[in-house]
Every structure is written in C-alpha cells, then in structure tokens.
Amino acid sequence: MKKIIVLYDSWHHNNTEKLLQGCSKKCQGKVTIDLCSLHDDNAVPDLSSYDAIGFASGVYAGRMSDKILTYIKDNQTALTGRSVLFFSTSSSGNTKAMKNAADMIPGSTVKGMFACRGWNTFGPFKLFGGTNKNCPNEADMQKAADFIMETMAE
Ligand SMILES: Cc1cc2nc3c(=O)[nH]c(=O)nc-3n(C[C@H](O)[C@H](O)[C@H](O)COP(=O)(O)O)c2cc1C
Numbered sequence: 001m002k003k004i005i006v007l008y009d010s011w012h013h014n015n016t017e018k019l020l021q022g023c024s025k026k027c028q029g030k031v032t033i034d035l036c037s038l039h040d041d042n043a044v045p046d047l048s049s050y051d052a053i054g055f056a057s058g059v060y061a062g063r064m065s066d067k068i069l070t071y072i073k074d075n076q077t078a079l080t081g082r083s084v085l086f087f088s089t090s091s092s093g094n095t096k097a098m099k100n101a102a103d104m105i106p107g108s109t110v111k112g113m114f115a116c117r118g119w120n121t122f123g124p125f126k127l128f129g130g131t132n133k134n135c136p137n138e139a140d141m142q143k144a145a146d147f148i149m150e151t152m153a154e
Pocket residue numbers: 009010011012013014015016017057058059060061062063089090091092093117118119120121122
C-alpha cells in the first residue's frame with residue numbers, strides 16, 4: 001500500500017486540517033496518510049519511507065502559510081527528485097498559491113494539486129458570519145480522497 005505524509009499548517013478555522021483528517025479516513029485501507037502539523041514547529045519525521053510528500057495550508061494574503069513556504073525553501077535540496085502533492089483551502093478555492101509554492105521546488109515531481117473552499121471570517125466577512133460557512137464539507141473530503149487515490153495509483 002502506498003504511503004504519503006502531509007505537512008500542513010491550518011490555523012484560521014482548522015479548515016485544512018479537517019479536510020485532511022476527513023480524506024485520510026476515506027483513504028483507509030487504500031493509501032496510508034500520515035499528517036504532521038508544522039504550526040508549532042513540530043519535528044518532521046524521516047521522509048525517506050514515503051512515496052510522496054504533501055504540503056497543505058489555507059491561503060493567507062494570496063500565499064500558502066509561511067511555515068510551509070519556509071519548510072520548502074529550507075529543504076529544496078532534500079525535496080529534489082521527490083514526488084509532491086499540494087492541498088489548499090481558501091476563500092476562492094483556486095490553485096494559484098500552490099502553483100507559486102511548487103515553483104520553489106523545480107526539482108520535484110508535482111503529482112497534483114487539490115483546492116477547495118474553506119470557511120473564512122477574515123476582515124469584514126466576520127460581520128456576516130463569514131463566507132463558505134460549511135466548507136470543507138463531506139463532498140470536498142471525498143473529492144480530496146479520490147484525488148489522492150487516483151494520483152497515488154499512477
Ligand atoms: C489572514 C487571512 C488572509 C486570507 N487571505 C486569503 C486570500 O488571499 N485568498 C483566499 O482565497 N482566501 C484567503 N483567506 C481565507 C482562508 O484561506 C480560508 O479561510 C482557509 O480555509 C483557512 O484555512 P485554515 O482554517 O486551515 O487556516 C484568508 C484568511 C485569513 C485569516
């Protein structure tokens with residue numbers, strides 16, 4: 001069975017963490033997914049036994065989290081030749097921030113990117129209870145799980 005690890009940072013509403021936890025349950029028995037939060041500068045385990053390394057966060061001011069970007073920048077050499085995946089939750093649900101992060105590791109093989117919307121109460125959105133209130137939802141988790149299973153089957 002293929003095994004991946006996802007290094008993530010999720011602090012606004014834990015949207016990205018919820019997405020990852022939900023999809024890793026759905027992948028049980030098909031792909032093993034270990035999760036490692038970089039938020040509190042936790043130690044990253046040895047990555048050598050993983051078939052792919054995932055990076056995941058919300059999008060903040062158009063970028064993936066500083067913790068993720070710093071990790072990528074500091075480990076460019078170690079990530080050379082590795083297969084990588086990206087995940088993000090955001091207000092827009094687009095892939096732009098992940099593409100910019102992927103550009104930092106041209107020596108890696110980007111297997112794919114998964115984006116979905118996440119609950120956002122930043123700034124004026126708070127006054128109305130935020131946008132994308134129930135996201136990520138069950139359907140997003142299933143789509144993320146399908147993305148992982150398809151990508152890792154290749
Ligand atoms: C400080 C801040 C800045 C944000 N900037 C963006 C942005 O530039 N584009 C966007 O689509 N969403 C933006 N969002 C919304 C978050 O990306 C979204 O809520 C995301 O799901 C948060 O993920 P998390 O709960 O895992 O931290 C921002 C949210 C915060 C708190």
